Structures are given as C-alpha cells and as structure tokens.
Amino acid sequence: MIDTQIKKLIEAEKKRQKNVINLIASENYVSKDVLGALGSILTDKYGEGYPGRRYYRGTKVVDEVESLAQERALQLFGLADKSPSSEARGNSISSNWSVNVQPLSGSPANFAVYAALVPQGEKIMGMELTHGGHLTHGQKVSMTGKFWNSILYTVSKENELIDYEAVKKLAIAEKPNIIVAGFTAYAHIVDFKKFREIADASGALLMVDMSHFAGLVAGKVYPSPFEYADIVTTTTHKTLRGPRSAMIFTKIDERELNKKIDKVIIPGLQGGPHFNCIAAVAVAMKEANTPAFRKYALQVVKNAKAMADELAKLGWRVVEGGTESHLLRIDTWRDGKGIGGREAADKLEAQGIIVNENTIPFDTRKPMDPSGLRLGSAPETTRGKKEKDFRAIARKIDKVLRSN
Numbered sequence: 001m002i003d004t005q006i007k008k009l010i011e012a013e014k015k016r017q018k019n020v021i022n023l024i025a026s027e028n029y030v031s032k033d034v035l036g037a038l039g040s041i042l043t044d045k046y047g048e049g050y051p052g053r054r055y056y057r058g059t060k061v062v063d064e065v066e067s068l069a070q071e072r073a074l075q076l077f078g079l080a081d082k083s084p085s086s087e088a089r090g091n092s093i094s095s096n097w098s099v100n101v102q103p104l105s106g107s108p109a110n111f112a113v114y115a116a117l118v119p120q121g122e123k124i125m126g127m128e129l130t131h132g133g134h135l136t137h138g139q140k141v142s143m144t145g146k147f148w149n150s151i152l153y154t155v156s157k158e159n160e161l162i163d164y165e166a167v168k169k170l171a172i173a174e175k176p177n178i179i180v181a182g183f184t185a186y187a188h189i190v191d192f193k194k195f196r197e198i199a200d201a202s203g204a205l206l207m208v209d210m211s212h213f214a215g216l217v218a219g220k221v222y223p224s225p226f227e228y229a230d231i232v233t234t235t236t237h238k239t240l241r242g243p244r245s246a247m248i249f250t251k252i253d254e255r256e257l258n259k260k261i262d263k264v265i266i267p268g269l270q271g272g273p274h275f276n277c278i279a280a281v282a283v284a285m286k287e288a289n290t291p292a293f294r295k296y297a298l299q300v301v302k303n304a305k306a307m308a309d310e311l312a313k314l315g316w317r318v319v320e321g322g323t324e325s326h327l328l329r330i331d332t333w334r335d336g337k338g339i340g341g342r343e344a345a346d347k348l349e350a351q352g353i354i355v356n357e358n359t360i361p362f363d364t365r366k367p368m369d370p371s372g373l374r375l376g377s378a379p380e381t382t383r384g385k386k387e388k389d390f391r392a393i394a395r396k397i398d399k400v401l402r403s404n
C-alpha cells in the first residue's frame with residue numbers, strides 16, 4: 001500500500017485486535033476469502049438494478065456474482081426448493097422466498113422494509129431499546145420512530161423475558177401494520193410461532209430481524225424464523241461472520257411484498273450495489289453452509305453459557321437469568337451498589353477486555369451510561385476459544401470489576 005498513513009492505521013488496528021479479548025456481541029472476524037472479495041476490483045463496477053435488469057452495461061459478471069449470493073443465501077437457510085413456479089417468477093433459484101442482497105447494512109434494510117410496506121405515519125411495533133430492541137425497531141431517536149408511529153413493547157418485569165400475552169394485548173389494541181421480532185440485546189430464544197399468532201390476531205405483517213442470531217440459525221442451534229415470518233432481515237457481519245452488509249428475505253406470494261421491497265431498495269433508497277461486498281456475502285454464505293460452521297455456532301452458544309454461568313457463580317446478576325444464544329447482559333450498577341456500565345467498560349478496556357456498556361430492562365440510567373454490560377462470544381469463538389477459556393474470561397472480568 002502506497003498510502004503509508006492509512007497503512008499504519010490498518011496495522012495499528014490489526015495489532016489492537018490481536019491484543020485484546022473481544023466480547024463485542026455484534027462483531028466477528030472474517031476469513032481471508034471474505035476479505036479478498038471485499039478488497040477486489042468488483043468495487044469498481046456500477047450496476048443499478050437487479051441481475052438481468054440493470055440500468056448499466058457491462059454487468060454480465062456482476063449479475064453472476066449477485067445471483068450466486070442470492071442462491072447461496074437461500075440454500076443456507078433451507079429455502080431452496082424444486083418448484084418450477086418460483087423459477088418462473090424470476091428467482092435465480094427455485095424458492096418460495098426471494099432475497100435481496102443489496103442493502104448496504106442492517107439499518108437501511110429495516111428502513112426499506114417499512115418504507116415498502118407501511119404507509120408513512122402508520123404503525124410499526126418493535127421492542128423498546130432498553131429492553132433489547134434495536135434503534136431501527138421504531139425508537140424515537142431513529143428515523144423509524146419519526147416517519148412511522150411506533151409502538152414499543154417491553155419484557156416482563158418479573159423475569160426480563162418476553163411476555164407474549166402482554167405483547168398480544170398491545171398488538172390487538174394498537175393494530176400495527178408490522179410487528180418486529182428480533183433484537184440487539186435479548187439473550188433468549190424467541191418463540192416465532194407465538195409472534196405469528198400475535199401478528200395474525202392483530203392483522204399485522206411479521207418481520208423477524210435476525211441480525212444477531214443469523215449465524216446461529218444457519219448453524220442450526222437457534223430456531224429458524226422462516227416458517228412463521230413474512231419478512232426476515234439480517235445483517236451479515238455478526239454471528240454470520242461475513243462482511244458488513246445485510247439481506248432481506250421475503251416470502252413470495254400474491255401480496256408481492258418482495259416486489260415492493262425490491263423497488264424501495266432501488267430506485268427508492270439506494271443507488272449502485274456494492275458488488276465487492278455482495279461477493280464477500282456470497283463467500284460467507286458458502287462458508288456458513290459447512291459442518292465446520294455448524295460446529296462453530298454450537299461452540300458460540302456453549303461459550304456464552306459457560307461465561308454466563310461463571311459470572312453468576314461469582315455473584316453477578318445475569319439479565320434474563322442466563323442465555324440461550326451468543327450474548328448476555330450483566331447488571332453492574334446493582335441498584336447503586338455497583339458501578340455504571342460505562343465505568344465498567346472503561347475498566348475492562350484498560351485491562352484488554354473489550355465489551356460495550358448496555359441498558360438493562362427498566363434501566364434507571366441513560367443509554368450513554370447505563371446499568372450494565374453486553375458480552376458476546378462469537379469473535380473469541382472464531383479464534384478457537386472453548387468453555388474453559390470463557391470461564392477464565394469471566395473470572396478476569398470479575399477481578400477487574402471488583403478492583404479499585
């Protein structure tokens with residue numbers, strides 16, 4: 001690299017990454033092949049439109065790249081079938097689901113779904129941020145909470161888990177156009193069947209945002225939402241271990257939701273697809289469709305559980321009482337007897353453990369300095385760590401947080 005300033009910074013970041021224990025629940029380490037595709041000359045090509053239907057010339061190769069990414073994404077989540085009717089509908093592969101691999105990241109993907117399916121000012125319903133929802137699930141500071149009238153559900157005060165009856169009551173009372181299931185900081189398995197029943201009872205579409213647990217679904221250690229959802233969005237860079245990108249899966253039926261969503265992505269919201277990134281997604285989808293990845297996903301969950309158990313043993317209150325996924329939250333504030341999440345994260349960072357401060361349900365503190373921490377097991381599992389290593393990490397966290 002000729003640009004020595006940027007080269008130096010990349011080297012510095014490489015060194016930083018190497019020297020820390022990374023417990024950021026939304027991060028991971030991609031393979032050399034994913035990096036190779038990302039850094040390829042595919043970045044040079046413009047191609048607004050979709051395979052076979054572009055506004056640009058010279059797109060024969062990138063058409064193949066995008067079709068391959070779609071095909072692999074559908075295959076990975078068990079959505080490829082043999083019905084000739086779906087082929088006739090223009091899918092690159094037979095499926096009753098379509099997938100758009102062009103969203104530039106998770107937030108624009110979610111925005112595109114609402115823009116396509118919910119008239120401005122009407123209702124979207126998602127989980128409250130402090131309870132584990134994402135900004136784009138209708139929080140007031142997000143455009144999704146400004147352009148649409150958002151209804152936010154919370155978890156139960158008793159056990160910090162989703163209270164499906166309460167969600168159902170709220171949905172029936174509010175009649176949202178779309179309900180979002182899927183979270184940023186919720187550690188337990190989501191009952192998609194119950195969410196389907198809630199959506200049906202209230203006349204809403206069901207969107208699952210599986211950004212966080214997509215890799216666990218791919219690895220078959222977390223239930224698949226596809227049996228119940230109308231739309232599934234996901235980022236590709238968290239447990240799925242791909243580049244920073246996103247996908248929108250849509251059920252193909254007479255409602256033609258997929259066509260509406262495709263039209264919002266381009267020409268409605270974005271311009272040229274990032275083909276280098278789409279190629280990297282294709283690589284990651286292939287990597288995730290292997291026995292080695294399934295083993296990885298299982299280890300991710302085992303490691304998160306080991307860390308949660310050890311922290312609980314050491315006296316820390318694990319939010320929701322534990323985890324069934326790759327992440328967990330701990331309460332560091334302990335009703336004023338402990339320290340705030342920001343101070344806790346700073347202390348850990350000083351000792352080489354990277355986490356993020358996080359709100360906990362019914363948090364009395366602000367999101368910038370909340371009451372807890374969110375810890376994830378995906379990146380360090382990629383680096384080969386097992387349960388005993390995560391128990392040791394938990395002990396180190398305990399020691400650092402209790403030190404003065």
Ligand SMILES: Cc1ncc(COP(=O)(O)O)c(C=O)c1O
Nearest residue numbers: 105106107134183184209211235
């Ligand atoms: C559940 C969920 N949805 C969407 C997003 C947004 O993804 P991005 O940061 O790629 O915009 C995130 C990111 O953390 C997320 O956790």
